[in-house]
Ligand SMILES: [Zn+2]
């Protein structure tokens with residue numbers, strides 16, 4: 001069980017946040033946009049956006065991946081921090097590697113595994129869901 005609030009931030013501390021709600025288990029998203037943004041894949045927890053409080057956000061910027069999907073990153077150190085979609089206004093995906101440890105979280109799902117690059121060795125121990133964007137499982 002994760003402690004509440006979980007806290008986290010980017011490498012330069014320009015972005016610091018706390019999650020004032022139970023954070024979801026970690027999902028690995030292997031979709032091509034997440035692969036290119038992160039350089040590998042996105043491992044993210046998630047919480048209601050309204051429960052994520054910023055103690056620092058001066059360097060937080062949002063990149064429009066599509067007209068409805070944005071990635072949040074630090075403009076100083078380049079960290080990838082967040083994913084959000086306009087059709088899920090109170091959802092925020094938070095990259096698990098930016099959380100302060102211990103997180104108490106587990107990784108329990110991998111999505112869009114068919115979009116992982118060919119060098120990637122997927123973890124057979126993690127339940128996988130194939131890629132079909134029309135299912136609406138693109139969950140950062
Ligand atoms: Zn930073």
Ligand SMILES: [Zn+2]
Nearest residue numbers: 029031034140
């Ligand atoms: Zn993705």
